[in-house]
Amino acid sequence: LMKPRTITIIIPAYNEEQRIGITLEAYCRFFRRHRREFKTTFSVVLNGCTDNTLHVAQRYRRTFPEIKILHFQENIGKGGAIIEGIKVSTSSLIGYVDADGSTPPEAFYNLVHSLHSFDGIIASRWLSQSRVYPSQTFRRRLASRCFNFLVRVFFFLPYHDTQCGAKLFRREALLPLVSGLVITQWAFDVNLLYLLQKNGFHIHEAPTVWMDKAHSKLYVFGAGSQMFLGLLRLRLLNSPLRWLVGLYDRLPSWTKIHRMYLR
Numbered sequence: 001l002m003k004p005r006t007i008t009i010i011i012p013a014y015n016e017e018q019r020i021g022i023t024l025e026a027y028c029r030f031f032r033r034h035r036r037e038f039k040t041t042f043s044v045v046l047n048g049c050t051d052n053t054l055h056v057a058q059r060y061r062r063t064f065p066e067i068k069i070l071h072f073q074e075n076i077g078k079g080g081a082i083i084e085g086i087k088v089s090t091s092s093l094i095g096y097v098d099a100d101g102s103t104p105p106e107a108f109y110n111l112v113h114s115l116h117s118f119d120g121i122i123a124s125r126w127l128s129q130s131r132v133y134p135s136q137t138f139r140r141r142l143a144s145r146c147f148n149f150l151v152r153v154f155f156f157l158p159y160h161d162t163q164c165g166a167k168l169f170r171r172e173a174l175l176p177l178v179s180g181l182v183i184t185q186w187a188f189d190v191n192l193l194y195l196l197q198k199n200g201f202h203i204h205e206a207p208t209v210w211m212d213k214a215h216s217k218l219y220v221f222g223a224g225s226q227m228f229l230g231l232l233r234l235r236l237l238n239s240p241l242r243w244l245v246g247l248y249d250r251l252p253s254w255t256k257i258h259r260m261y262l263r
Contacts, residue, residue: 007031007112007168008041010085010096012078017052019213020044021060023101028064030105038112042067043085044099048075079188083181086174095168100213103166107209111168119201120169122193123208126160130207147227154235155194159205162189166208173201182237187230194238 009027013020024042031040044057044067054071061067070084082096093112097103103123115121125132126144136144144163151157167189177195181188196203236245 004035004037004039005093006039006041006091007093007095008043008085008089008091009108010043010045010082010089010094011099012045012047012081012085012096013049013053013057013099014047014075014078014081015049015051015053016099017049017056019101020053020099021056023097023099024057024060024064024067026101027097027105027108028060028066030109031066032064034109039091040066041089041091043070043089044068045070045072045081045085047072047078047081077188079181079191082188083178086178089171092171093168094171094174096165098165102211102213103164104209104211108166108168110208111166111206114204114206115168115170116204118204119173120167120196120203122159122162122168122203122205123164123166123210124159124161124205125164125208125210127205127207131209133209133211136212147231150228150231151190154231155190157190157193157197159193159203161205162193164208164210169196169203182234186227187234190231191234194234 011020011023024044027042031038034040042064046054046057046069054069057067057069061069068088070081070088072081072084076084085096086094093115095108095111097108107123111121111123124130126148144161147163148160151159151162173196177192177199180195181191193203233245
């Protein structure tokens with residue numbers, strides 16, 4: 001008999017006490033039904049939580065020992081949490097999903113089966129076969145398409161959706177790039193995909209089912225400037241003008257705009 005493939009699913013969490021328990025139970029129960037195919041580890045990475053998320057995760061770990069917990073008291077950002085999860089993973093496949101359960105376990109399972117010979121696969125909400133519930137508002141669709149336009153212009157990435165929270169990669173593709181991941185806010189996924197493309201890895205974009213459970217957490221146009229600045233910094237870091245970033249970093253802190261989003 002073939003040994004089951006090993007998968008680590010990283011779940012970055014920031015103040016998710018109301019939702020992470022439901023997500024952990026759904027994912028753990030689903031992948032236990034497929035234990036002959038996969039040996040799955042769930043790496044919950046707490047990122048500066050100030051609520052009860054840690055205790056909720058610990059409670060579910062007593063039932064599901066495949067849950068591992070990394071607890072960072074400081075705010076290292078979602079991207080920083082994913083990076084830390086990658087560093088400690090020993091699985092042959094490493095992926096991540098949002099803690100709110102927007103991507104159901106069945107959809108992530110489909111990613112695994114669609115990986116084939118690719119080096120990685122990303123879920124997309126913007127392919128014709130994708131299903132998003134409920135339908136996104138015009139404002140969210142507009143913001144998403146504007147962001148995607150900038151990603152294509154700045155980085156020539158061919159993907160329709162770099163920001164969907166469900167992604168899966170082969171270990172040998174991810175590990176050499178971890179040290180080059182410097183953006184831990186809005187542009188983290190773009191940074192990762194750009195480095196993968198730059199190093200010759202082949203990433204497939206696949207349709208997904210996505211349930212908009214994070215809707216209330218994102219102020220669409222209020223986040224627009226931070227998203228743009230994150231992309232701009234990443235573009236500068238990968239250009240001959242990278243010295244501008246160094247110049248900015250040497251300015252007094254009180255002169256810096258949106259500092260936390262430019263890390």
